[in-house]
Amino acid sequence: MxxxxxxxxxxxxxxxxxxxxxxxxxxxxxxxxxxxxxxxxxxxxxxxxxxxxxxxxxxxxxxxxxxxxxxxxxxxxxxxxxxxxxxxxxxxxxxxxxxxxxxxxxxxxxxxxxxxxxxxxxxxxxxxxxxxxxxxxxxxxxxxxxxxxxxxxxxxxxxxxxxxxxxxxxxFGGDAVSETVYTDAPEGALVTTLEELRDRFDVVVGSYPAPRGEPNRVKVTATDRGRVDEATAWLRERIQTVPASDANDR
Structure with missing residues (x-):
């Protein structure tokens, strides 16, 4: 929708x-x-x-x-x-x-x-x-x-x-599913990885830089939960991530 x-x-x-x-x-x-x-x-x-x-x-x-x-x-x-x-x-x-x-x-x-x-x-x-x-x-x-x-x-x-x-x-409703990954890596260092992530899994990828001292966010969206889970698992293996609980506490 x-x-x-x-x-x-x-x-x-x-x-x-x-x-x-x-x-x-x-x-x-x-x-x-x-x-x-x-x-x-x-x-x-x-x-x-x-x-x-x-x-x-x-x-x-x-x-x-x-x-x-x-x-x-x-x-x-x-x-x-x-x-x-x-x-x-x-x-x-x-x-x-x-x-x-x-x-x-x-x-x-x-x-x-x-x-x-x-x-x-x-x-x-x-x-x-x-x-x-x-x-x-x-x-x-x-x-x-x-x-x-x-x-x-x-x-x-x-x-x-x-x-x-x-x-x-x-x-109001729909079948869009999203998951957010937090990372301390600068956005400029993620470009190649995020392009491969998008092409490999056919997902929508949003990269959102945060204020200094806070982790950046990478949001992965698709219409299939399994595809989102697979894509974020692949991403976590390739970038340094921050647990969501730690990100929210900063």
Missing amino acids: KIAILTVGDELLAGETENTNASWLARQLAERGASVARILVVPDETDTIAAYVREWSAEFDAVAVTGGLGGTHDDVTMDAVAVAFDREVVVDPDALEAVTESARAFADSNPDIVDEYDLDIDLEAWAEMPDGARMLDNPAGLAPGCVLENVYVFPGVPDEMRATFAGVSCE
């Missing part, structure tokens, strides 16, 4: 907010055997979001979009996904019920805030999504996500994104 991750937000491009959603999602998907093929940050622009959603939906098995949900002026992601699939934006009944319940629970728990700021939330605006989409419950916040064909739309607030993803995590 090849997946593309599209993160939305002017604040990400300005460096005002760290893009933890992309790295967290990538780890979650990789742990489930999926392969993340693209990660991109785009601004809060309907046409830009729609263009990538349209292109990537056709190219990959799934697209995960985070950010830009809600009822404020810069929350355009739902509109953009609707444009990408030539759909109308409608008030989803299930989403409206969920938003109404979340708003009521917040008001009951925070009466002082509601009174002080005279909160008047346009619940229907928060419950809008592309016609025909499946609503994704957001148990940690107000803005629900949705699924339209193979595009999954999640909130941008990290806690809300993670809670919403949990409800559909079982829908």
Whole structure:
């Protein structure tokens, strides 16, 4: 399963907010055997979001979009996904019920805030999504996500994104298998060995230099556990390795 991750937000491009959603999602998907093929940050622009959603939906098995949900002026992601699939934006009944319940629970728990700021939330605006989409419950916040064909739309607030993803995590998977080998050998000394490793076993090899004083990482990936085990055993016979426990303690 090849997946593309599209993160939305002017604040990400300005460096005002760290893009933890992309790295967290990538780890979650990789742990489930999926392969993340693209990660991109785009601004809060309907046409830009729609263009990538349209292109990537056709190219990959799934697209995960985070950010830009809600009822404020810069929350355009739902509109953009609707444009990408030539759909109308409608008030989803299930989403409206969920938003109404979340708003009521917040008001009951925070009466002082509601009174002080005279909160008047346009619940229907928060419950809008592309016609025909499946609503994704957001148990940690107000803005629900949705699924339209193979595009999954999640909130941008990290806690809300993670809670919403949990409800559909079982829908992502694949047969990619990886193992990491740690070594104190400099990356330049590994070139010939890693090229032979890749060609001999037909595996994907990633070489990742670490900060001074920490071991470098070599990641071996394939779709067959036996091939990965055979390849890493071959590699360990040819380079000086560091046990994973020692590497993690440094």
